[in-house]
Amino acid sequence: MHLTIIAGARPNFVKIAPIIHAISHHNDQGAAKIDFCLVHTGQHYDEKMSGSFFKDLNIPLPDVNLNVGSHSHAEQTAKIMVAFEKHLMNQSTDCVLVVGDVNSTMACAIVAKKLGVKVVHVEGGLRSRDMRMPEEINRLLTDSITDYFFTTSALADTNLLNEGVTADRIFMVGNTMIDSLVNSLDKAVMPKVEHDIATAEYILLTLHRPSNVDDAHKLETLIETIDRIASGVKVLFPIHPRTASKLTNIERFDNIEFLSPLPYLEFLYLMKNAKAVVTDSGGIQEETTYLKVPCLTLRENTERPETIEIGSNQLIGNDLVALEKSLTAILSGNWKKGEVPPLWDGNASKRIVDHLAQLFN
Template identity: 65%
Template sequence: MHITIVAGTRPNFVKVSPIIHAIKDYEKKHQVGLEYTLVHTGQHYDDKMSGSFFTDLNIPQPDVNLSVGSCSHSEQTARIMVAFEKHLLENRTDCVLVVGDVNSTMACAVVTKKLNLKLVHVEGGLRSLDRSMPEEINRLLTDSVTDYFFTTTQEADENLLKEGIEKERIFLVGNVMIDSLVKSLEKTRFPNVLKGEDLENYFLLTLHRPSNVDDAVKLNTFLKTIDKAAGEAKVVFPVHPRTESKITDKGDYQNILFIPPLPYLEFLDMMKKSVGVVTDSGGIQEETTFLKIPCVTLRENTERPETIHIGTNELIGENLNLLTSSIEKISIGEWKKGSIPTFWDGKASNRIVSKLVELLS
């Protein structure tokens, strides 16, 4: 049995890593022929954005790198489709497994079904109900052609059922991103770039969504608000490449520490030791919920509502007053206490592999 696994961005690598380890464990335990090919589309091409993940997550270098690089959504999607089709035509597989909601996910899903191969979507059924988000379009298109769905929550199951997907094709397994988190917590390391900084009390900040960072005025207004609200606390800000050019003058900020993107284990170390996180990332909403760390999300909606209903996350949109008050609440310890969703236990990948063997045998 052969599985082709697709990854293209930082979050993708975090999600496929435990699946690869689960495949190896299953093959060893059950003495069966279970092979995989890891295809890296090259959607993230900077080593700090992808390359270091292979070492940090203890997975081998990809078997194939499509090297599509950065370009517009349409051009990138087209490049991935052409290159991935060529790969599948030259290499037999029993199914293609895609994760998440990036361009690589959608592009490889369409190619897979055009070639009449089985398609598996890990994290199927997530919905923000906001079609202005590129990721939402990718989710909808991917799920419209998927054969088998592995979901993170009951809410995702319900989304798929409402869209007419048969219950027999939906499997609630938990969150593979949490699998990686659980395996990595004891291996985290403090970033060298921050050696010598007084970080007894700090917030972690990440921003990358076009709606938040492409407008330099909006971005710098967010940063000035965060810088002021932090008070005496530092704000560690690993700057995403698309964000870097929009920051007008780093010298304007007293509390924000601007640093390059961090490898996974260093970023995780900063997250788990922070007093709170301000972000617009989907995955970080999940990780902070598991770690029970306060999370403030600069978005109007989320495809991960469980992080709000159950976890430690709150949406504040673009409301600067809420941004200020949220940071102040966290600083004085008045943030809500969350719990962990069902099946977010570090074993989702094992459930996926066991069910895949059953489905494909």
């Protein structure tokens, strides 16, 4: 069989890396060979996504880069669709595999379906119920035309079943982002920062959602609150230059050390050794759950409720009082231990490849 794998943003590559490894292992076993083409839409350009990034994940550079770049949602989606259609019309394939919920996921799924190619969605069935999130729109549209779903949890299965998807098209396999984490834990690299992360406690902070970073006053208030609550515990904040530009006089914060965006293995080191993580990221909610690191999510909802119901995560929303109360509890050692959800064991990608081999061979 021939598989076309789509990735458009940095987290996508973290999710597809173990699938590529599982394909290689499958082919080495003498089974019916799975050929693949890795397509990078170029939705996000990140200097850290150079050769070293792919080396960290131990995957080949993309076979194709559509180089669409950053645009408005509509223009970016259109550019991806036009470019991917040209590629797919010149490259026959048995199915197109998309991951996650970025614009590339939706755009390439639509193109494939209109050309009569089967669509497989890894992380199908996630729902935040918040239509203000572009990612939620992408999930719903992608899943409405997907042929086969590889899900991370029973909750995702239930979402799909409730939307009319038949059970024979749904395969609960686990979480490929956790596969990458498991495969990389012993390779994590201590980054060079001013704080003594080898011996002293610290909090890891990440922010990227427009609702948290686009309003300069809101961002300043949030950072000031975290700085005050930390009360002598260092807060390490890998921050995008665009977000940093909204803060006035970053030197005035007593407890926050601002860092440049980090390579995958360096960020992993900070995350697994943190006293707590404060974030608005979906993937980090999953990774901290596996690592059993306390996580406070600055969002009003999550498409990954198992990280709260089972794991170490807690939704905070915009409630700065709740943020202070929860972070104080964590720093005092009073936080739920959390458990790892079923099948988040590092073998999701093998299950995916086994199913693909049965479905398309």
